[in-house]
Amino acid sequence: MGRTDFGRMRCPVARSMAVLGERWAMLVLREAFYGTTRFDAFERNLGIAPNILAARLRDLVEHGLLQKAPLPEGARHEYRLTEKGRDFFPAYLALKAWADRWMTGPEGPLVLLEDAATGRPVEVPVPLSATGRPLRPEDVRVLPGPGAGRATRARFGGSPDAAHG
Amino acid sequence: MGRTDFGRMRCPVARSMAVLGERWAMLVLREAFYGTTRFDAFERNLGIAPNILAARLRDLVEHGLLQKAPLPEGARHEYRLTEKGRDFFPAYLALKAWADRWMTGPEGPLVLLEDAATGRPVEVPVPLSATGRPLRPEDVRVLPGPGAGRATRARFGGSPDAAHG
DNA sequence: TGCTTCACTTGCATCATGCAAGCATTCCGG
DNA sequence: CCGGAATGCTTGCATGATGCAAGTGAAGCA
Numbered sequence: 001m002g003r004t005d006f007g008r009m010r011c012p013v014a015r016s017m018a019v020l021g022e023r024w025a026m027l028v029l030r031e032a033f034y035g036t037t038r039f040d041a042f043e044r045n046l047g048i049a050p051n052i053l054a055a056r057l058r059d060l061v062e063h064g065l066l067q068k069a070p071l072p073e074g075a076r077h078e079y080r081l082t083e084k085g086r087d088f089f090p091a092y093l094a095l096k097a098w099a100d101r102w103m104t105g106p107e108g109p110l111v112l113l114e115d116a117a118t119g120r121p122v123e124v125p126v127p128l129s130a131t132g133r134p135l136r137p138e139d140v141r142v143l144p145g146p147g148a149g150r151a152t153r154a155r156f157g158g159s160p161d162a163a164h165g
Numbered sequence: 166m167g168r169t170d171f172g173r174m175r176c177p178v179a180r181s182m183a184v185l186g187e188r189w190a191m192l193v194l195r196e197a198f199y200g201t202t203r204f205d206a207f208e209r210n211l212g213i214a215p216n217i218l219a220a221r222l223r224d225l226v227e228h229g230l231l232q233k234a235p236l237p238e239g240a241r242h243e244y245r246l247t248e249k250g251r252d253f254f255p256a257y258l259a260l261k262a263w264a265d266r267w268m269t270g271p272e273g274p275l276v277l278l279e280d281a282a283t284g285r286p287v288e289v290p291v292p293l294s295a296t297g298r299p300l301r302p303e304d305v306r307v308l309p310g311p312g313a314g315r316a317t318r319a320r321f322g323g324s325p326d327a328a329h330g
Numbered sequence: 331t332g333c334t335t336c337a338c339t340t341g342c343a344t345c346a347t348g349c350a351a352g353c354a355t356t357c358c359g360g
Numbered sequence: 361c362c363g364g365a366a367t368g369c370t371t372g373c374a375t376g377a378t379g380c381a382a383g384t385g386a387a388g389c390a
Contacts, residue, residue, distance in 0.1 A: 002347090002348085002375075002376075003188075003346090003347060003348075003375090003376065003377085004212070004213075004347085004348075006192075010270070010275055011192075011195075011275050011276075012261070012264035012265050012267075012268040012269045012274060012275065013191070013192070013195055013257075013260060013261050013264045013268075014192055014195075015264065015268040016260065016263070016264040016267075016268045017191055017192060020260075021186070021188060021191065022377095023168075023186060023377080023378075026178070026182055026186065027171075027176075027178070027179055027182060030176075030178055030179075032302075033302040033305075034302075034307050035302075035307070038336085038337095039336070039337050039338075040335090040336070040337080043337095045320070047169070048169075048379090049378075049379045049380070049381095050337080050338060050339085050379095051338080051339070051340080051378085051379070051380090052377090052378065052379065053337095053338090054337075054338055054339080055377095055378095064267075073387075073388070074387085075336085075337095075386070075387050075388085076335090076336065076337085076387075076388085077337090081302065084267050086301055086302060087263060087266065087267065088263050089299075089300065089301060089302050090259050090262075090263070090289075090291040090292060090299065090300075091256065091259035091260045091262070091263045092178075093259075093292055093300075094255050094256035094258075094259040094260075095178060095181065095185075095256045095259075095260075096177070096178050097255075097256070098181070098252060098253050098255070098256045099177035099178045099180065099181040100177050101252065102177075102181075102229075102249050102252065103177040103178075103180040103181045104177045104312065105175070105312060107311055107312035108310055108311030108312045109177060109310040109311065109312055110175055110176050110177065110309070110310050110312045110313050110314075110317055111176075111307050111308065111309060111310050111313065111317060111321065112307075112308045112309070112310040113305050113306070113307060113308070114305070114306050114308060115294055115295055115300070115304060115305065115306075116303075116304055116305060116306040117294065117295045117296070117304065118295045119306075120295070122292055122300060122305060123292060124255075124292050125290040125291075125292065126255040126290075127255060127258055127287055127288060127289050127290065129280055129282065130280050130282045130283045130285070131282070134254075134255065135254065135255075135258075135280070135287060136251055136254060137197070137198040137199075137200075137246060137251060137254050139280060139281055139282065140198075140278045140279065140280065140281060140287060141278070141279050141280075141281040141284075142199050142200070142276050142277075142278060143276065143277045143278070143279060144275070144276060144277070145273055145274040145275050145276050145277040146272055146273030146274065147269060147270060147272035147273045147274055147275045148275050148276065149275075152275055152276060155210070156276065167344075167345075167378090167379085168344090168345065168346085168377090168378060168379075169378085169379075187346095188346080188347075203367085203368095204367070204368050204369075205366085205367070205368080208368095213348090214347075214348045214349070214350095215348095215368080215369065215370085216347085216348070216349090216369080216370070216371080217346090217347065217348065218368095218369090219368075219369055219370080220346095220347095238356075238357075239356085240355070240356050240357085240367085240368095241356075241357090241366090241367065241368085242367095242368090331390100332389100332390095333388100333389090333390090334387100334388080334389080334390100335386100335387080335388070335389090336385100336386085336387080336388090337384100337385095337386095337387105338383105338384085338385090338386105339382100339383080339384070339385100340381100340382085340383075340384090341380105341381100341382095341383105342379105342380090342381100343378100343379095343380090344377100344378080344379090344380105345376100345377080345378075345379100346375100346376080346377065346378085347374100347375080347376075347377085348373105348374095348375090348376100349372105349373090349374090349375105350371100350372100350373100351370100351371085351372095352369105352370080352371075352372105353368105353369085353370070353371090354367100354368090354369090354370095355366100355367085355368090355369100356365100356366080356367075356368105357364105357365080357366070357367090358363105358364090358365080358366095359362105359363095359364090359365100360361100360362090360363095360364105
């Protein structure tokens, strides 16, 4: 049997896993966010096998997060973030904030990020509830959105409009 | 050869991929955030194979994001988010915000989230630069943190203290 | 022109994934 | 108390992914 194709699911988060859920993909994006552009630099900074790196870079290009940008030489190229790829940066920062808190050894985070213009540490805001505290899953009501199918409606109940009368 | 063990890397984001980077893991967490607790509900809501689900749930328990909570019956149990798991919610919301923008079909997102207390849609703030605009990767300076090794220092330059004199 | 650099590809062994069936234990109705 | 149902998995196997190590083709450069 083949592997489940997340790209065929309706849930956008699931579909994003079709590219982001592949092994090394998040780490390849980390490198792109940190300024890596050339194949050999990705290879060195990640410690990844070239066949896997080539496959991931191709995935990320095909899904529109990276693009191959020719170098002045003509034949050589580098991989640059697209608007779509750049737009993933907040999600990366949120993941990094969580990882720095929960997956860091006693020595502390490996890298710190600061605003280049001001020198201030990058702050990652979290969604807040009405009481001003970080929003927890139990504070949230899940409702079917416009893209919901029958199963999602059955599971999460009426539409937002219905709920508000 | 075996697979690269991300858990052995120093980068917290890489280490988090040891658990979050496994296939289905993010989607299992999605289900936990949306209130799923029982094995068969995970199985049904995800469309996942039971052997894979069992393996993922075990991973998430072992990494401390979920815990097995016995039911009153005694033998049956459910899977509940821990503090560590709950703390991943902002990162999930950021991922969902990106996926809703870039991975949604024309019909729109599958689910909408709202604050249960106020009925207001959940807003996912993004880090802002000094100019008040969403922080882009190129707005950021990467610096070695306390946990940096030689390679990270060589790559990203002096420490924050050194940079500020 | 020949060596170096760059961006991969290839063959192969090992491991992950997922199907479908099945198992062990507990629960529940008659 | 017994048999069927429910629950939470496990198992065997075929297929696909991963990653090592070596290698390739094209471009760059002295």
